[in-house]
Amino acid sequence: VLETSVGAYQAMRDIRRPGVTAAEMFEAGERVVKAAGFQGQRLRAGHGMGLTYGEGFDVYRGNNTVMQPGYVVILHAMAPAEDEGLVGFSGDNLLVTTNGCEVLNRAPYQLQAGE
Numbered sequence: 001v002l003e004t005s006v007g008a009y010q011a012m013r014d015i016r017r018p019g020v021t022a023a024e025m026f027e028a029g030e031r032v033v034k035a036a037g038f039q040g041q042r043l044r045a046g047h048g049m050g051l052t053y054g055e056g057f058d059v060y061r062g063n064n065t066v067m068q069p070g071y072v073v074i075l076h077a078m079a080p081a082e083d084e085g086l087v088g089f090s091g092d093n094l095l096v097t098t099n100g101c102e103v104l105n106r107a108p109y110q111l112q113a114g115e
Contacts, residue, residue, distance in 0.1 A: 001079050001081050002079075003036075004032065004033055004036040004038060004079035005033075005077045005078060005079040006077075007032045007036070007077075008028075008029035008030070008032040008033050008041070008045070008077035008078075008079060009029065009075055009076070009077035009091050009092075011028040011029050011031065011032045011077075012025045012026070012028050012029040012045065012046065012059070012075050012077060013075060013092075013094060013101065013103075014028075015028050016067065016073065016075075016094055016096060016100060016101040017067065017096065017097075017099070017100045017101065018066075018067055018068055018069055018096060018098065019066060019067065020066070020067050021063065021064045021065060021066055021067070022046075022057055022058065022059045022060065022063040022064070022065045022067070023060070023061055023062055023063050023064055025045070025046070025059050025067075025075070026041065026044075026045050026046075026059050026060050026061050026063070027061070029041055029045050029075075029077045030045075030061070032077075033077070033078075033079050036079065038079050038080060038081060039080060041077065041078050041079075041080075043060065043078075044058040044059055044060040045059045045060065045075065045076060045077050045078065046058070046059035046073055046074050046075035046076055046077075046091065047059060047073070047074055048071060048072065048073055048074075049072045049073065049074050049093065050072065056071075059073070059075065067096045068096060069096055069097055069098045070095070070096065071095075071096040072093060072094070072095055072096075072104070073093070073094050073096065073101075074091060074092075074093050074094075075091040075092065075094060076091035077091060092104070092105050092106060093105050
């Protein structure tokens with residue numbers, strides 16, 4: 001589950017550049033999740049960040065918001081394994097630049113037990 005969510009995050013991060021839509025990023029992660037045998041990402045797989053957390057737009061199927069230099073995006077790919085009660089979740093904060101993206105933080109990718 002963790003490996004799949006990290007792979008989905010990396011796929012979304014790797015296409016992050018000006019001109020790419022939020023939907024295209026979602027679909028890049030979705031392909032990884034489905035190829036691993038999961039049902040697909042639930043809800044959104046990220047969102048904008050500005051003066052408030054979760055500002056501006058969501059990364060989800062059908063959202064045609066076009067990425068522009070200066071946008072800050074939080075990507076959080078999910079690989080749900082509902083039958084096992086597990087959800088893989090990983091991501092970082094990214095700044096869209098003129099050439100692609102810059103990772104603003106590096107979160108540890110590890111398994112954590114939930115309740």
